[in-house]
Structures are given as structure tokens and as C-alpha cells.
Amino acid sequence: MLQFPKFDLNETNVFRVTNVNHDTYQVVSFTGESSVAQLTGKLYHQQQRPVIGDYVAGKSNADLVMIDKLLPRQTELKRQNGEQIQMFGVNIDYVFITMALNEDFNLNRLQRYLTLAYDSGATPVxxxxxxxxxxxxxxxQKLAVDSVTFGAVECMAFxxxxxxxxxxxxMRFLKPGKTGILIGSSGVGKSTLLNLLLDESRIATKAIRDDGKGRHTTTTRELHYLANGAAMxxxxxxxSVGINADSADSVDQVFKRIKVLSRECRFKDCxxxxxxxxxxxxxxxxxxxxxxxWENYQKMIIEAQYAGLSSREIENAKLQRMMGGKQVHKQIWKRP
Ligand SMILES: Nc1nc2c(ncn2[C@@H]2O[C@H](COP(=O)(O)OP(=O)(O)OP(=O)(O)O)[C@@H](O)[C@H]2O)c(=O)[nH]1
Ligand SMILES: [Mg+2]
Ligand SMILES: [Zn+2]
Structure with a gap:
């Protein structure tokens, strides 16, 4: 049995969203049974959409749950990208900001994640x-982190x-009924940690690239229930965290030198x-x-390109980038 918050409803009609794929949802009932779900026409025509972590009201019909109501949210982890709001997840108790101690370690980025977490109403770890x-x-490095958090945020190294x-x-945090989210750069070991909590290798992980960058192994957000009834x-x-869509230009301003240099490259689309x-x-x-x-420039350009896109668009852009990258390499190898 999962511990859902109390709503003014028969508990058999309450579900939690564990996965979102366009207009199809994966939900779980308080008994732990998961089903595919869709929105009723009435809810579909309203503006708000359920997101991962939402509690919804609905009726189970054969194998399909029809969602007819969004239930009140306790916390919302989101960021503003220009006009758009990107939702990381809702009804979250702990935001596990995951950062690797090697090249990924960056106190400015940490500060931006902390701001997101505090704005959400959840507790950062x-x-x-x-x-x-x-x-x-x-x-x-732990002392450096404490200097940013004034020692007010729990920080642990593994x-x-x-x-x-x-x-x-x-598991000190993940008590039954609690929900956490793992956020951080690609390749820092988020899925590795979750697999550890799930006691099985349910989620794919991948060795990072030779240049120390992650491969964006995880491409969708998913809520998993642990054996004790906590969720992650x-x-x-x-x-990126909090970079505006129009900063693509200012990035170029700051690193004008690189632009000048790139005019000297043999290939125009180098x-x-x-x-x-x-x-x-x-x-x-x-x-x-x-x-x-150079590394900062690359990161900022990529971040600025993704800003203003919805999470789905970002995922598509990532996929295209990865495929594009492979094609570029193939072309190079083919050249005499
Ligand atoms: N050396 C070392 N490697 C680790 C550690 N934790 C995870 N890794 C490795 O780092 C690589 C990336 O781990 P993932 O768990 O896939 O990273 P992720 O954060 O989920 O990455 P994305 O899904 O791309 O966002 C894997 O090869 C892991 O085995 C660690 O503590 N030390
Ligand atoms: Mg992952
Ligand atoms: Zn070049």
C-alpha cells in the first residue's frame, strides 16, 4: 500500500502520475498497481496538464484510467524559460542536487539549482x-559547498x-510516502544512485565520454516507487539552469574572440x-x-539553444544533436 495524501475522495479514485508521454500517462493506484491513463475530454480542454508526480482523480475502466481532475499540488519544481515554464516534477519533498566532484563541480551552477529547489517549496539535499x-x-570541496549554502543544506559525498x-x-530522507527527485548534469550518476535504491538495474546507465561529458542516457523523466513506498x-x-532564450547573443558577445577565430576555419559549418x-x-x-x-563557451551556447524550448523539444533537440554528432564523425572518417 502506498501512502497518498488525504483528498476528499474515495481513495480508489486517486492515482499518481509516474510517466508522461504526450497525451498518454502512466499512473499508479494506492495499491501500487500501475495503469495507462488518458484525460477525459472535459479536462483535455482545460489549460492545465498533469505532470510527473501529480495526484489525479479518475475512474478505472478495464485497463484504462480516465483522468477527470487534477488534485492540489504541494510543491512544484519548475523553471522559467522566457515565456515558458518547464516542470521538473510536482509534490516533491526532497530535491537531490547531484553534482560530480570532478569536472562537473561548479558552485555557480549549484547556487542556481538551490534557488530552483527553494522556490519549489521542497528541501534541497x-x-x-x-x-x-x-x-x-x-x-x-565540501567546505566550498558549505560556503555557498552557509552550512544550511545537507551535503554528502559518495x-x-x-x-x-x-x-x-x-534512505534517511526517503521514508514511506516521501518523494525525491534527482537533478544534475548528464553523467554525474543519477541513474546509478536510483538503481542502488531500487536494488536492481532497472534503469540504463552509461559510461561517460572520454572528454568527461555525460551521454544523456536518461531521456525521459520517470517516477519510481522503492520497496518501502518512497518515490524517486x-x-x-x-x-542549463536559468539561462534566458535571448542569451544566445550575449554568449557570443562575451566570447567574441571565438567567433573571430571560427571565421578562419576551413569549413564554414565547422x-x-x-x-x-x-x-x-x-x-x-x-x-x-x-x-x-572554450568549454564554458560550448556549454553556454548549448544551454542558450535549449532555453525557451519545452522539455519535449529539449529531448528531441538532444537526440538530434547526438545523431548529428555521430554523422559529423562519420563524414570525417570518410574523408580521404
Ligand atoms: N568513478 C565513478 N563513476 C561513477 C560513480 N557513479 C556513477 N559513475 C559512472 O558514471 C557513469 C554515468 O552514470 P549515470 O548514472 O548513467 O549518470 P546519469 O546522471 O544518470 O546521466 P544521464 O542519464 O545522462 O543524465 C556510469 O558509467 C556510472 O557507472 C562514482 O561514484 N564514481
Ligand atoms: Mg540517467
Ligand atoms: Zn573550427
């Missing part, structure tokens, strides 16, 4: 992963070899990855362009 990759530096400890620490939402790696005659790569090798400036 900071999970620092991959401690094994930064041996000896962990304590120093590594692959300390999964028992990670499990124990996370796994989400795809977040590209991606500056491994194309021959790439002026950006040459400048990097020669030390004329700082590797950090």
Missing part, C-alpha cells in the same frame, strides 16, 4: 558523486566504492571538434585559447 576520482580533495553508505544516507524521480541530465583546418582547435593546441573559456 546535495549529493556529491565520484569522490573516487578526486581522491584527497573531497573535504575541501564514490562508487561507498554505495552502502550512499544507500543508508539516502530520475530525470535526464539538465543542460563544429570545432576534429575537423581538419579548424582554427579553434589550433588556437587551443597553441595555447592561444584557454581550454576553460
Amino acid at each position: 546535495i549529493l556529491l558523486t565520484k569522490a573516487d576520482l578526486v581522491a584527497g580533495k573531497t573535504d575541501e 564514490s562508487r566504492t561507498q554505495f552502502d553508505q550512499a544507500h543508508r544516507e539516502l 524521480i530520475d530525470s535526464p541530465g539538465v543542460r 563544429q570545432h571538434i576534429s575537423e581538419p583546418g579548424c582554427a579553434v582547435q589550433q588556437a587551443l593546441k597553441a595555447g592561444a585559447l584557454d581550454q576553460h573559456v
Whole structure:
């Protein structure tokens, strides 16, 4: 039996949304049984749509649940992208901000995640992963985190070899009826942690790329119930936190030098990855362009491109980028 909040309804008519795919939903009843669900015509014509973590009222009809009402939300984890609002999930108690201690470690980004979490009404918890990759530096990095949070946010560091400890620490929060969400960059180990809590490898994880970047293995948000009746939402790696759609231009302003450099590239549509005659790569090798400036530039461009898109559009854009990336590589290999 799952512990749903009390609503003024027969509990057999209350469901929780665990997955959203266009107009089709996956819901779970308080008995833990999951079904496919759709909206009734009446609800469909209203503006609001259920999102992951929502409690809804509906009637079970054969194998299909017809949702006719959205029930009040306790918390909403969202961000504003220009005019659009992107929902990460609702009715969340704990936002597990997941950040790896290696290249991913970034206090500015952490601060933006903390703002999102506080705005949502949920409690943030900071999970620092991959401690094994930064041996000896962990304590120093934890102090740096405390300087941002004034010590007011629980922060714990794990590594692959300390999964028992990670499990124990996370279960302190994930009591029956509680809901958490894992957010953070791609490849920081969100799905790895959730698998640990589910005691089985239900969710795909993938080794990160040689350049230390994640591969965007998780592409949809999904709510999973643990054996004890707590819930955890796994989400795809977040590209940006709070960057405005019109910042694509200002990014170019800040890094004007790179634009100037890229005019010298042999190919007009050079991606500056491994194309021959790439002026950006040459400048990097020669030390004329700082590797950090370059990495920040790439990140910000990608973030700015995704800003203003809905979560579905972002996922599509990500997929296209990944496929596009592969094609670029193939073309290069084919060149004599
Ligand atoms: N060295 C090390 N590797 C880890 C640790 N935790 C996870 N990994 C590895 O990091 C890689 C990425 O992990 P995932 O769990 O797929 O990352 P994710 O955050 O879910 O990534 P997306 O789904 O792309 O957002 C996997 O190869 C994991 O085995 C850790 O503590 N130390
Ligand atoms: Mg994942
Ligand atoms: Zn180039």
C-alpha cells in the first residue's frame, strides 16, 4: 500500500502520475498497481496538464484510467524559460542536487539549482558523486559547498566504492510516502544512485565520454516507487539552469574572440571538434585559447539553444544533436 495524501475522495479514485508521454500517462493506484491513463475530454480542454508526480482523480475502466481532475499540488519544481515554464516534477519533498566532484563541480551552477529547489517549496539535499576520482580533495570541496549554502543544506559525498553508505544516507530522507527527485548534469550518476535504491538495474546507465561529458542516457523523466513506498524521480541530465532564450547573443558577445577565430576555419559549418583546418582547435593546441573559456563557451551556447524550448523539444533537440554528432564523425572518417 502506498501512502497518498488525504483528498476528499474515495481513495480508489486517486492515482499518481509516474510517466508522461504526450497525451498518454502512466499512473499508479494506492495499491501500487500501475495503469495507462488518458484525460477525459472535459479536462483535455482545460489549460492545465498533469505532470510527473501529480495526484489525479479518475475512474478505472478495464485497463484504462480516465483522468477527470487534477488534485492540489504541494510543491512544484519548475523553471522559467522566457515565456515558458518547464516542470521538473510536482509534490516533491526532497530535491537531490547531484553534482560530480570532478569536472562537473561548479558552485555557480549549484547556487542556481538551490534557488530552483527553494522556490519549489521542497528541501534541497546535495549529493556529491565520484569522490573516487578526486581522491584527497573531497573535504575541501565540501567546505566550498558549505560556503555557498552557509552550512544550511545537507551535503554528502559518495564514490562508487561507498554505495552502502550512499544507500543508508539516502534512505534517511526517503521514508514511506516521501518523494525525491534527482537533478544534475548528464553523467554525474543519477541513474546509478536510483538503481542502488531500487536494488536492481532497472534503469540504463552509461559510461561517460572520454572528454568527461555525460551521454544523456536518461531521456525521459520517470517516477519510481522503492520497496518501502518512497518515490524517486530520475530525470535526464539538465543542460542549463536559468539561462534566458535571448542569451544566445550575449554568449557570443562575451566570447567574441571565438567567433573571430571560427571565421578562419576551413569549413564554414565547422563544429570545432576534429575537423581538419579548424582554427579553434589550433588556437587551443597553441595555447592561444584557454581550454576553460572554450568549454564554458560550448556549454553556454548549448544551454542558450535549449532555453525557451519545452522539455519535449529539449529531448528531441538532444537526440538530434547526438545523431548529428555521430554523422559529423562519420563524414570525417570518410574523408580521404
Ligand atoms: N568513478 C565513478 N563513476 C561513477 C560513480 N557513479 C556513477 N559513475 C559512472 O558514471 C557513469 C554515468 O552514470 P549515470 O548514472 O548513467 O549518470 P546519469 O546522471 O544518470 O546521466 P544521464 O542519464 O545522462 O543524465 C556510469 O558509467 C556510472 O557507472 C562514482 O561514484 N564514481
Ligand atoms: Mg540517467
Ligand atoms: Zn573550427
